[in-house]
Amino acid sequence: MERLARLAQRDAGLPAVQRALGEELVTVLGVDQAHVIVLDAGHPAHGIVVMRDGGSNEYVLRPDDLPDALRWVADAGQAATVADASVDGALPQQLVKTYGLRSAAVLPLAAGDTVRAVVLLGSREPRVWDPAELHTASALSDLAGTAIALRDARLAAAIDPLTGCLNHGAMRERLSEEIARARRQNTPLAVTILDLDDFKRVNDTYGHPTGDVLLRHVAEALRAEYRSFDQVARYGGDEFVVILPNVRGPRADIAAARALRVLREIHITRPDGGQEGITVSCGVAEWVEPEGPAELLERADKALRGSKAAGKDGLVRAPTPTS
Structure with a gap:
C-alpha cells in the first residue's frame, strides 16, 4: 500500500x-x-x-x-x-x-x-x-x-484554455509516455505538426477574436477526425501536434493528409458576409530508437518548414535519421 x-x-x-x-x-x-x-x-x-x-x-x-x-x-x-x-x-x-x-x-x-x-x-x-x-x-x-x-x-x-487541446507541456509528457510504450512493446509511433498558413494575416485583417474562433474550429476538427487514443495538442500559436500511436509508413502520411483535407473545409466568415478558406502545412515524422521527444519533434518541425518552403498547403515527411 x-x-x-x-x-x-x-x-x-x-x-x-x-x-x-x-x-x-x-x-x-x-x-x-x-x-x-x-x-x-x-x-x-x-x-x-x-x-x-x-x-x-x-x-x-x-x-x-x-x-x-x-x-x-x-x-x-x-x-x-x-x-x-x-x-x-x-x-x-x-x-x-x-x-x-x-x-x-x-x-x-x-x-x-x-x-x-x-x-x-x-x-x-x-x-x-x-x-x-x-x-x-x-x-x-x-x-x-x-x-x-x-x-x-x-x-x-494542462489543457490549453482556448482550444481544449493538451498544452505544450502536457503534450511533451504524453509523447514521452508514448515513446516509452513504443519502446517496451516494439510498436510504431508517429507525430504530425500542422501550422496554419498565413495565420498572422487573419489576425491582422479580421482581428484576434476571429483568429481565436478559427483556432477553436481547427482544434475541434482535429479531435473529431482522429482516434480516441490519438492526442491532439496545441504546440504554440497556430501550430498543432497530433501524436499517432501504432502508426507507421503510409498510414502516417494518410493520417496527415486526412487532417489537411478536413481543415481545408473550414472557412472564415468575413465582415461582408463572404467566406474565405484556409490552408495548412504539415510535417510528419516516425519515431526511431533512441530518439526522445525533443529529437522527434525537431524532425517533424523541420519537415513542416520544408512544407512551408515548398509553397505551403501540403505535407512533407521527415527522412529517417542516419546513425
Missing part, C-alpha cells in the same frame, strides 16, 4: 499506476495474475497484466459489442466474480485463451465518481474468491484510483 500511496503523492503516469497495482495485487493476494484495464469511451481497452511468475505484458482488447463481466463492472461500478471463464460471454475470449483463465474476480477502479478501469484477478484453476481477498483488492484499487484522480487533475490544469 505504501508504494501505491507514493505513486499518488508524486502524480505518476497511468501505465505506472496500472503496473504497480498489478504487482501489488499479485504480491499481496498471491493470485496467478492481475490485470488492470483502463477504459476508453466507457469500454475496457488498454490492459497491463502482471503474472505471479514475474512476467508482465501490455495489450489492447479488440473491440467487441458482446457484453461480458468487464463491461458489466465498468457500467455498474460493482464487483463481480466469474466461476467459469470458459462460458461464452463471461470474459473476453482474447484474455481467456491468452492467459488460460478458468475463474476470475472483476472489480471497478474509480477515480473520484468515475470508473476509470477494471481490475481482473485471474486464476488458471477453478476457485472460490474469499470476500477478504476482494476487500483487500478493493482497498488497493482505491489507492490506485487516488493516483489516477491526481493525474487527471494535473492534466485538466
Whole structure:
C-alpha cells in the first residue's frame, strides 16, 4: 500500500499506476495474475497484466459489442466474480485463451465518481474468491484510483484554455509516455505538426477574436477526425501536434493528409458576409530508437518548414535519421 500511496503523492503516469497495482495485487493476494484495464469511451481497452511468475505484458482488447463481466463492472461500478471463464460471454475470449483463465474476480477502479478501469484477478484453476481477498483488492484499487484522480487533475490544469487541446507541456509528457510504450512493446509511433498558413494575416485583417474562433474550429476538427487514443495538442500559436500511436509508413502520411483535407473545409466568415478558406502545412515524422521527444519533434518541425518552403498547403515527411 505504501508504494501505491507514493505513486499518488508524486502524480505518476497511468501505465505506472496500472503496473504497480498489478504487482501489488499479485504480491499481496498471491493470485496467478492481475490485470488492470483502463477504459476508453466507457469500454475496457488498454490492459497491463502482471503474472505471479514475474512476467508482465501490455495489450489492447479488440473491440467487441458482446457484453461480458468487464463491461458489466465498468457500467455498474460493482464487483463481480466469474466461476467459469470458459462460458461464452463471461470474459473476453482474447484474455481467456491468452492467459488460460478458468475463474476470475472483476472489480471497478474509480477515480473520484468515475470508473476509470477494471481490475481482473485471474486464476488458471477453478476457485472460490474469499470476500477478504476482494476487500483487500478493493482497498488497493482505491489507492490506485487516488493516483489516477491526481493525474487527471494535473492534466485538466494542462489543457490549453482556448482550444481544449493538451498544452505544450502536457503534450511533451504524453509523447514521452508514448515513446516509452513504443519502446517496451516494439510498436510504431508517429507525430504530425500542422501550422496554419498565413495565420498572422487573419489576425491582422479580421482581428484576434476571429483568429481565436478559427483556432477553436481547427482544434475541434482535429479531435473529431482522429482516434480516441490519438492526442491532439496545441504546440504554440497556430501550430498543432497530433501524436499517432501504432502508426507507421503510409498510414502516417494518410493520417496527415486526412487532417489537411478536413481543415481545408473550414472557412472564415468575413465582415461582408463572404467566406474565405484556409490552408495548412504539415510535417510528419516516425519515431526511431533512441530518439526522445525533443529529437522527434525537431524532425517533424523541420519537415513542416520544408512544407512551408515548398509553397505551403501540403505535407512533407521527415527522412529517417542516419546513425
